[in-house]
Amino acid sequence: MDKFLKNVTDYKLIENGDKVFACVSGGADSIFMLNKLYDLKKSLSYDLFVLHFNHKLRDEADSDEAFVRDRCKELGLEFYSSSALVGYYAKENKISEEEAGRHLRYKFFYEMAAADAKIALAHNRDDQAETVLQRIIRGSGLDGLVGMGFKKGRIIRPILNFSRKEIEDYLSENGLSYVIDKTNLLPIYGRNKIRLRVLPMLEDLNPQVKDALVRLSENAREDVRFLDAYCLKRYEILLDAEGLDTSEFLKEDPNIQRRIIKLYLSDIFKIKEGFYKIHYNLILKFIKEDGLGSLDLPAGLELVKSYKHFYFSKKKSEKNFDFEEIFLKNGFNKTDLGNFIIEEKNGTPSKESIFIDKDKISGDLRLRTRKIGDKFSPLGLCGSKKLKDFFIDKKIPREARNKWPLICDEKKIVWVVGLSISDRVKLDKKSKNILNIRRDYERKH
Amino acid sequence: MDKFLKNVTDYKLIENGDKVFACVSGGADSIFMLNKLYDLKKSLSYDLFVLHFNHKLRDEADSDEAFVRDRCKELGLEFYSSSALVGYYAKENKISEEEAGRHLRYKFFYEMAAADAKIALAHNRDDQAETVLQRIIRGSGLDGLVGMGFKKGRIIRPILNFSRKEIEDYLSENGLSYVIDKTNLLPIYGRNKIRLRVLPMLEDLNPQVKDALVRLSENAREDVRFLDAYCLKRYEILLDAEGLDTSEFLKEDPNIQRRIIKLYLSDIFKIKEGFYKIHYNLILKFIKEDGLGSLDLPAGLELVKSYKHFYFSKKKSEKNFDFEEIFLKNGFNKTDLGNFIIEEKNGTPSKESIFIDKDKISGDLRLRTRKIGDKFSPLGLCGSKKLKDFFIDKKIPREARNKWPLICDEKKIVWVVGLSISDRVKLDKKSKNILNIRRDYERKH
Structure with a gap:
């Protein structure tokens, strides 16, 4: 044919x-x-x-x-x-x-x-x-x-x-x-x-x-098709009215666990973006550890662990949310937008841990949510764009944008947390003093 | 730590x-x-x-x-x-x-x-x-x-x-x-x-x-570990005294089928080399098709299909093997070393289908097994090496070497079938007449 x-x-x-x-x-x-x-x-x-x-x-x-x-x-x-x-x-x-x-x-x-x-x-x-x-x-x-x-x-x-x-x-x-x-x-x-x-x-x-x-892509397609079908079957077996069965879930390999979580988030909350490897690792670690409690997650979600099950749900505190700008100090900062650690040191950057040129910061660092007219220059871009457009590009849902943590100096945005630092504060060959800012996920009991 | x-x-x-x-x-x-x-x-x-x-x-x-x-x-x-x-x-x-x-x-x-x-x-x-x-x-x-x-x-x-x-x-x-x-x-x-x-x-x-x-490699490692464990479990369930259960085997995805075949060959015959994608595809096609019979495979093996099962075994004909040199004609050649098709045409080469410069061939093409003192210049190599050393490099088991098909012209080896053509006959910018030689796997009933 x-x-x-x-x-x-x-x-x-x-x-x-x-x-x-x-x-x-x-x-x-x-x-x-x-x-x-x-x-x-x-x-x-x-x-x-x-x-x-x-x-x-x-x-x-x-x-x-x-x-x-x-x-x-x-x-x-x-x-x-x-x-x-x-x-x-x-x-x-x-x-x-x-x-x-x-x-x-x-x-x-x-x-x-x-x-x-x-x-x-x-x-x-x-x-x-x-x-x-x-x-x-x-x-x-x-x-x-x-x-x-x-x-x-x-x-x-x-x-x-x-x-x-x-x-x-x-x-x-x-x-x-x-x-x-x-x-x-x-x-x-x-x-x-x-x-x-x-x-x-x-x-x-x-x-x-x-x-x-x-x-390679043909092989990957076959393998992914099999893995997804396997995980869907497991997901459907593990899911009941109270969530997923924790001890059965933990019998799976970590890569299978990750796929099942992805399926869960996409099945119930239609979430396909905004969750990175670090979040999956946090989720898996939290599920594996002993004890009950909840874990804050992006997109206004939290992971809740009950006696034998775990499930995701919309954060209650998300309904009425009003956050006043606060200053950040060196060391550990516990805030309603998450916990942040600020230290002078160098290392490998990730979505949740950034390294910037301290000498490019004006005044004190502060944490706030977005304001009308916010502009931002994502890493690699000369000139600035509207923060709103940046959120749209990154497919951040509308309801999450108002609660998105922004770390700023007295001039402008330094870090749209988890998404990008400002091009203005990036390290270059002349950088002498390096500042690490990272989000810390703490367990709430 | x-x-x-x-x-x-x-x-x-x-x-x-x-x-x-x-x-x-x-x-x-x-x-x-x-x-x-x-x-x-x-x-x-x-x-x-x-x-x-x-x-x-x-x-x-x-x-x-x-x-x-x-x-x-x-x-x-x-x-x-x-x-x-x-x-x-x-x-x-x-x-x-x-x-x-x-x-x-x-x-x-x-x-x-x-x-x-x-x-x-x-x-x-x-x-x-x-x-x-x-x-x-x-x-x-x-x-x-x-x-x-x-x-x-x-x-x-x-x-x-x-x-x-x-x-x-x-x-x-x-x-x-x-x-x-x-x-x-x-x-x-x-x-x-x-x-x-x-x-x-x-x-x-x-x-x-x-x-x-x-x-990427860490992710691949986790996925491979899971797939191998899954396939080993399936292999052990499917294997009984008569071989693998054909209808149960065919319920698996093709990539899983391929992994199970690999496991089978490595488990029973310790074979980890010499089988390429083309062989796995032939094996899967043969298993899927209706009818009984056997299929010749590399390394002196054959695949046998019985009423409800299939299994691999050493070819009976391998025990006493003596092959006399024969000439190959254009078109289809049915021989005890496999079937070969020779045509004048161009295309994409593979392990089992080669394209060479016809004008670099001296005299008629012929098929034989190895002789003492055979030398060979694998593609990409200037000068020649002992065929024996080439077999060793390619990890061809000793018992398979005497039955390995060699296509030669009146001077020297042209193609060590399935492994490499001679550098001497490769296509170059001046090539005008292109010859395709390919192995054909035919079903025996």
Whole structure:
């Protein structure tokens, strides 16, 4: 069977009566996908529409759009395009043009495609290899190695197992033309750097390194699927009206325990972000230790241990919350927003323990919650953005934002606790006096 | 507790009454380890000896040895050294000096350490990150990501979670000197290239990339431990006097099936090498399909399917085996050494399907088993080595070597099937006519 058709069938990507919106930039990948989707209409009865987002970033942007529009006219397909000032949006939101383009593009795709329609993206096998490598570099466990999927929600990726070479060969054999995105050839963006600098160096060591990365992701996908299914089964067995059975839970391996906690938080509280390894470790440690009590957690949750069970619940104190700014002293600070330790020392930073240049602090350190108009410069960013937008970027739920601890000096925010320090106070080669601030999780009985 | 002592205790690396041979090159890592091991004698009663292998590759080799000897004299420790002409051994065996050094060094360590003694190696956290990255680049599943362990057989690695920086800081704080291996600074070897070229480039993208790699390996270790334990339990349940229960086996996920097969082969036949993904896929496909019969496998094994079970066994035909050289024709060739297909076409090579330059072949292709004096140039090697040594390198069991299929032309070996093609016939930029030779696994009823 044709490989494309096999993908469509095996992964149930498109079925009779479906509406599919193909996102087509005009490059080789999306022109290939468009052609294959068009051919598919011979064997499947479904509606195909084409979306094109004009980034207006390059001289050729408008001629690219015209190219895709003409191609759709030839094929008799409905064509929709939109554009936005990506460069302006990037500057306004202090994000890279790459990120801004992705935001705006996906926004357009989701707005255009009907709620029951599918959105077809032209990611290929090479993109998958890059994604996996990028996640390894950024830091990932097994779950991140899975990479992109053929199908996720409304998104379908019908050419995910075609290599760029297969695609180019097909296009040249079939005399199909496409546009070339020159920004893909500049090693400016993170992703381009991986494609144009890192991967070629790795190919020197192993010419088949892309295959190796894709196979790693396929293996990871199978292992994750098994682990998730196993944990779901265990979760359902362990859960009763009083929570999870502690002694049965503790018989599982720590990695399985962590997965079960994730499932619990996502099942009952729909929480998929904001919990890091440190939180899972705290949770597991707390469950394992003798004694009853509760543990404060992010997102307004607490973990409660009863005689034989443990469960998560919304913190009671969250209902009426009003926190007055307080000064922080060196050493241990116990506050209603958590406990903080301040010391002069150096070490390895983490989400919950930061190291900053003491000489860049003006006046005393203080702890408060957000105020209207707060601005913040996350690490790695020149210039500042609205704290509100920063919270949105980090997917912090609205109800958690008002209670989020902020450590400030007399000028501005120093640390949005657990998320990022201010670029202004980061260590550099000239730093002499180093200050460590860390959150301490104390047990409440 | 002291981090080193915690490692020793948590991983049960050294216990009262143990004999430990510390392998000390004189570099920062091994001098640090030696010092920590020496201090440990205050809290544990055990015997510590020092081994030093002199590679004789650099001008400083002898002064390095003297440095370690002197240090041992100061500490009152028994010191043993050995040397070998690594460069000569590398040339003789057509392997890199890096590989030759490792062979000879480990040979010395294993020979010197008594059978009940432990061998302490000074791999650190940075080495672990490099190992994981190297495996990702070479191609690996979850199991390879696990990296090195604190303890494996007689080997212990007590400083595996110390970063190079921690080690250097400790040495300078304690005024301990060490030697510098200048070959570690040259990006000549594969490993040095990863350390000196690849990792710095990745650190540009994420300064904490080494942490990310180590954490990935820790996560992988936990997941693999769980998966192996799960599979062992399933294997023991599924195994009875007639083999494994086919219908129960098929209820497992494919990745679990593969792990169970691996366990089976390693449990009953002690086979840990020579089976690749293609073989596992063939095995799983054969088990899944309807019908009885048997499937030929590497290492003189066959898979037999009975009515409700399947099992592996030594091939009967293996007992008396005599194979006469035969010529191979284009197309399908059915032989007692397996079936081979020869076609003129290009594609992606694998262990079982090769692509070579047809114009580099002299005369007809033929199939035979090994002859006394056979020589071979594995891909990537200039010059040739003894086929026997090549088999040894590849860990092919003695009894399998006489039946190993070799595809040759009128001059020499072209392909040691499933292991490597000859460097002489590889594709290059000038290749015009490409020949594909692949092994075909056919079902026997």
